[in-house]
Amino acid sequence: SNSFSTRHETIRNNLQSLINKATTIPGGDASPLVTQLNVILSDFKKVSTVSDWVKDYDTIGNEGNYQRHMNDAITASQAFNDTERENLRRVMFVYEEFYKSVTA
Numbered sequence: 575s576n577s578f579s580t581r582h583e584t585i586r587n588n589l590q591s592l593i594n595k596a597t598t599i600p601g602g603d604a605s606p607l608v609t610q611l612n613v614i615l616s617d618f619k620k621v622s623t624v625s626d627w628v629k630d631y632d633t634i635g636n637e638g639n640y641q642r643h644m645n646d647a648i649t650a651s652q653a654f655n656d657t658e659r660e661n662l663r664r665v666m667f668v669y670e671e672f673y674k675s676v677t678a
Contacts, residue, residue: 610647
């Protein structure tokens with residue numbers, strides 16, 4: 575049981591670290607992801623073991639919420655990646671245009 579509580583604490587700590595890192599990303603583009611990660615962290619704080627979280631049972635009528643929250647976080651992370659990819663594409667376009675104007 576002690577090893578389970580250690581894993582539970584490790585997961586909570588890793589989630590908090592990820593939230594802290596995502597919160598410092600400039601431009602606030604990570605806010606939907608941070609919101610979803612905070613929901614998952616809150617879910618983990620409601621249970622005493624990882625196996626309780628895996629059972630995905632919060633309260634009657636809320637069965638499956640933990641899985642839904644995980645899916646929401648995955649969707650938010652994909653949207654975040656798309657946003658960052660688009661930002662990089664824009665920066666590269668500006669650089670390319672600058673390079674063309676300098677070498678013309």
